[in-house]
Amino acid sequence: MTLLGSKQHTANDTKRWIVRYDDWLANTATIEQVEVLSSSPTCLVGDVEVLGHDVVFYLSGGVLNERVNVSLTMTDDLGNIKHDSIAFTIVAP
Secondary structure, eight states: OEEEEEEEEETTEEEEEEEEOTTTSOTTOOEEEEEEEESOSSEEEEEEEEETTEEEEEEEEOOTTOEEEEEEEEEETTSOEEEEEEEEEEEOO
16 A cells, blocks of 8 residues: 555544546546545545546544544556555644
């Protein structure tokens, strides 16, 4: 699993995040399926959608100083599967 980065998320906020797969997908490939999961019961993933070569999701909630791992599993129409993660630290507003 590739760590895409470490980000900060403000406690109790809802924020839109975009993961771009342009560089990873083959020229003719398109995203066929994606799963985005949070490791936290208080910081939730919602409204996941595919927009071209991008995966868009919303992250909401979270408790101050909590560390959350969001995992993404993306499958393209050629059968390739990519596993990624993003580490979030929940910060004060």
